[in-house]
Amino acid sequence: xxxxxxxxxxxxxxxxxxxxxxxxxxxxxxxxxxxxxxxxxxxxxxxxxxxxxxxxxxxxxxxxxxxxxxxxxxxxxxxxxxxxxxxxxxxxxxxxxxxxxxxxxxxxxxxxxxxxxxxxxxxxxxxxxxxxxxxxx
Amino acid sequence: xxxxxxxxxxxxxxxxxxxxxxxxxxxxxxxxxxxxxxxxxxxxxxxxxxxxxxxxxxxxxxxxxxxxxxxxxxxxxxxxxxxxxxxxxxxxxxxxxxxxxxxxxxxxxxxxxxxxxxxxxxxxxxxxxxxxxxxxx
DNA sequence: TACACCTGTAACTATAATGGTTACAACGGG
DNA sequence: CCCGTTGTAACCATTATAGTTACAGGTGTA
Numbered sequence: 001x002x003x004x005x006x007x008x009x010x011x012x013x014x015x016x017x018x019x020x021x022x023x024x025x026x027x028x029x030x031x032x033x034x035x036x037x038x039x040x041x042x043x044x045x046x047x048x049x050x051x052x053x054x055x056x057x058x059x060x061x062x063x064x065x066x067x068x069x070x071x072x073x074x075x076x077x078x079x080x081x082x083x084x085x086x087x088x089x090x091x092x093x094x095x096x097x098x099x100x101x102x103x104x105x106x107x108x109x110x111x112x113x114x115x116x117x118x119x120x121x122x123x124x125x126x127x128x129x130x131x132x133x134x135x136x137x
Numbered sequence: 138x139x140x141x142x143x144x145x146x147x148x149x150x151x152x153x154x155x156x157x158x159x160x161x162x163x164x165x166x167x168x169x170x171x172x173x174x175x176x177x178x179x180x181x182x183x184x185x186x187x188x189x190x191x192x193x194x195x196x197x198x199x200x201x202x203x204x205x206x207x208x209x210x211x212x213x214x215x216x217x218x219x220x221x222x223x224x225x226x227x228x229x230x231x232x233x234x235x236x237x238x239x240x241x242x243x244x245x246x247x248x249x250x251x252x253x254x255x256x257x258x259x260x261x262x263x264x265x266x267x268x269x270x271x272x273x274x
Numbered sequence: 275t276a277c278a279c280c281t282g283t284a285a286c287t288a289t290a291a292t293g294g295t296t297a298c299a300a301c302g303g304g
Numbered sequence: 305c306c307c308g309t310t311g312t313a314a315c316c317a318t319t320a321t322a323g324t325t326a327c328a329g330g331t332g333t334a
Contacts, residue, residue, distance in 0.1 A: 001219075001222055001224070001225070001291095002138075002139065002225045003320080004226035004228040005321090005322095007226065007228050007241075007245050010241070010248075011237060011238075011241050015235075015237050018236070018237065026279085027280080033231060033237055033238045034228060034238070035228065035231050035238070036322075037322080037324065039283085039325085040324095042283085043282090043283085043322095045281090045282095046281095046282070057280095058329070059279080059280050059282095059329075059330030059331040059332085060330075060331055060332085061281085061331095074248065085138055087138070087139060088139045088143050088144060089139060089144065091141040091148070091171060091172065093172045094171055094172050095170045095171075098169070100148060100152050100170055100272060101148075101170045101171070103271075103273070104144075104148050104151065107268055107271040107272055108144050108147065111147075111263060114263070117259075118256055119252055119256055122251050122252045122255045123252060126248060126251070131244055131248065134240075134247065135237060135240050135241065135244055136240070140293090141293090142293095163308085163309065163310090164309080173294075174294050175310095176294080176296085176311095177293065180293095180312085182310090183312080193310070195302085195309080195310045195311060196300070196303085196311095197301080198308080198310085
């Protein structure tokens with residue numbers, strides 16, 4: 001099971017997209033909705049900020065999306081958080097003296113790449129706006 | 138990143154499928170190819186055995202596949218290991234007093250289900266035989 | 275200015291997952 | 305009986321994850 005950061009990121013971005021009053025949109029308010037600690041929220045927001053998804057100003061409440069919800073794909077969010085990371089880990093240093101061990105890593109990379117491509121298609125097909133629509137806000 | 142158990146399982150099953158001489162197919166031999174501990178191998182094999190993918194006899198070297206490589210999909214292997222588990226974790230207890238918090242879990246489930254379905258298609262389209270072919274054994 | 279409130283970030287902690295290891299009971303074949 | 309093997313419990317080390325405390329520094333307002 002992959003960690004819950006992707007879920008939290010989508011939650012945070014949904015709040016930012018739907019809260020017009022910047023003054024109430026503090027890390028404390030967001031943490032109350034997500035049910036976590038404000039620092040966890042600010043940490044996550046720092047990552048999303050580095051990825052260019054939103055902006056904020058130190059000392060000033062409120063966050064602003066830099067990408068329209070309809071243009072913000074779930075893939076962009078996912079990659080902002082987890083980078084270009086592989087989905088499945090491959091055990092390292094299988095025995096090169098063995099016919100299977102020698103080629104298993106390369107083979108698995110191919111398998112996982114095809115799975116990853118399928119995931120990418122799905123994540124790219126859905127935007128933050130789609131999520132907002134399903135939240136019916 | 139998901140753990141390396143799926144990779145190790147495919148490696149183990151590839152060895153079993155391609156090693157005709159049962160007497161050398163010990164957990165120690167397999168561990169030497171995977172580069173891990175024999176107990177880790179036996180533990181994993183116990184899981185695959187419970188799932189009905191292979192058979193073994195206590196005290197006797199060797200394992201036997203119960204499904205033909207061409208009929209053994211990577212999905213079956215994946216599910217034997219990780220069960221019907223969700224791919225992405227969803228943070229628990231978002232605030233029900235918040236419009237987003239109230240519906241985010243259900244919405245994310247839908248999103249993740251569509252991603253999972255895409256993965257399933259890929260995993261189902263590839264069999265152990267395909268892996269063996271790529272290993273060129 | 276003084277103050278209240280906020281962000282950004284470092285540092286520490288608790289918990290859980292992962293994989294490696296030791297140990298040993300039970301089994302099978304020579 | 306003896307040796308090598310499987311099956312499994314128990315324990316340990318490492319790492320990931322998320323929560324927490326603490327505090328420096330920015331911002332607007334009385």
